[in-house]
Amino acid sequence: MNFLKRIPGPFLLLVLVIVARYLFPNKMTFIVEIMMFSIYIMGNDILYGYMGMVSFGQPFYLGVGAYTAALYLAYLGHDPLVAMLLAIVSGAVVALILGPIYIRLRGDYFALINAATCAIGLFLVEKPLLKITRGDDGLWYRTRMQPEWFFDLRQPAQFFWFAVIILAIVLFLYRWLDRSALGAAFRGIKVNEGKMKFLGYNTFALRWIGYGFACILAALSGSLYAINFGFVNPSITEPGRAAEALVATLLGGAGTVYGAFFGTVAFLGIKDLVSTFFTRWEFAVGVLTMLVCFFLSKGVWGFLNELIEKKKRKASPV
């Protein structure tokens, strides 16, 4: 097992994804969804796992990215990469504008005001902007997308590799964040914000940065969804889906680098299994959340970590 430690963790994850793709070729859309969703969950994990802020409005930021990309592709241009960059910029802009208002609020207020934002977003897309977004019918623009010089993103097999590259970039940046002083400062905010202030940290700015990362990652994930599906409709920003992000974060183990990925795998896997038995997801997601909250508080990744620790202790008796 020693040689495994030398290889950076993200590589192992990516190899896992690629192996899974060739082992189960007919599950490729599912694997692509895992990659897109896990980027979204990583964003939420910065908020919840690192800084201890619960947001019930993450679908809003997902929707911002998805609609930015979709509107660009449907009306202005043909290049998916530009759409993705625009989505990232839109996430950053949203964080810049809403950040100062929301970051001042702590805990419950922050969670609820995000839920309200999400409701406003859904409403804006469905009613006042109906002429641009076509409301519930959704925007369709797959035929307008043009191939890049290296990838044709309209083809699922090539989009898979594109998603792998994006996930690789995000994972390495995320691991860097986790090990940097910034990540430590985020954790400090979660543990004791008063003390962080006392030590001279500008916790407002730190929260703002973390919130910005969360927005950008959610927007990036939203744009990937938009590019992959070739259409967008308001169901992507439904406030009811806010629970999904939280459950997946909790399920994986909050505040770890790979927790978000494993949480996504577990959550989407369970959802996929359950949906073959039940048609409605609410009941299943509710029960699942409850079970995770009470019995698996450290998540799948935390659980695995504990197992490894136990084995180590057994192997070297003190």
Next chain:
Amino acid sequence: MTQEMLVNAIVYGMGNSGILFLVAIGISIGFGLMRIVNMEQMVYYTFGAYFTYTMVSSTGSFLLALVVGTLVAAFLGFLVEIQLLRRVYGKELMFTMVVTFSVFLIGIGIIQFVWGLASKPVSAPIHAMIPILGASVPLYRLVIFAISILVYILINLFLNKTIFGKAIRAGIENPYQVQGLGINIRRIFTITFVVASGLAGFGGVLNAPLVGVAPYMGFDMLLFAFTTVILGGLGSIKGTFVSALILGQVMSVGSAIYSPLSSLGPFVVMLGVILFRPAGLFGIKGRAFGFEE
């Protein structure tokens, strides 16, 4: 806008305010006393509305529905409190929010399973229209408003005049101190919670004829209820009442001016107020949970 339209809009707004107050008061008290955010309060509201549908369509008596709906909601609240919430008191706020939200999702799932997905109509018990200032307005909305004012007065009397109410108020100040005085704070929690969920169910019964009874009715109401509570300040009963009065009018008079305001207006007002008073209108800075400094 004509005078007739304005009068009509204000009366509709009063009806909205009454419902908002009834469903939001439980969240506000629950936060003040038990320090948890009751995301699942709207389950009782939805169940109240569904039992109204069942009772009205089977027996035809709205009064019976009122009693049954309220009692069922209170009983559900009792079950949830003793079985679940007792395990989460004192845990971090995020945890309680996620747990209660999952209760809410489970409730929606059960409702979809029992009553199906389609929206159900309930006919109003009072169809009378009364003339006010040249406009004829529905009496039922005024009755709802009157009931909610009555509830507000009763809650205030209960909290200020009875020894039990005083214990609750002391518990809002400091639950540990109250327990130290030999008062069973757990029982106070349970009773408060049962009353709160009963009120939410009561609001659901009263609102059932005004909106269609549908599985997701609680979700829309949850956002409005939380907007009401945040605007008023978490934990403040007076704040909840005042903000319910404001938001009810924003919804109805606002929609008479520009129709999207009916669902967008409350959020805009809340954002505007939060910008300048982060603790809400009557929230106390420093005491409200989110604000440590």
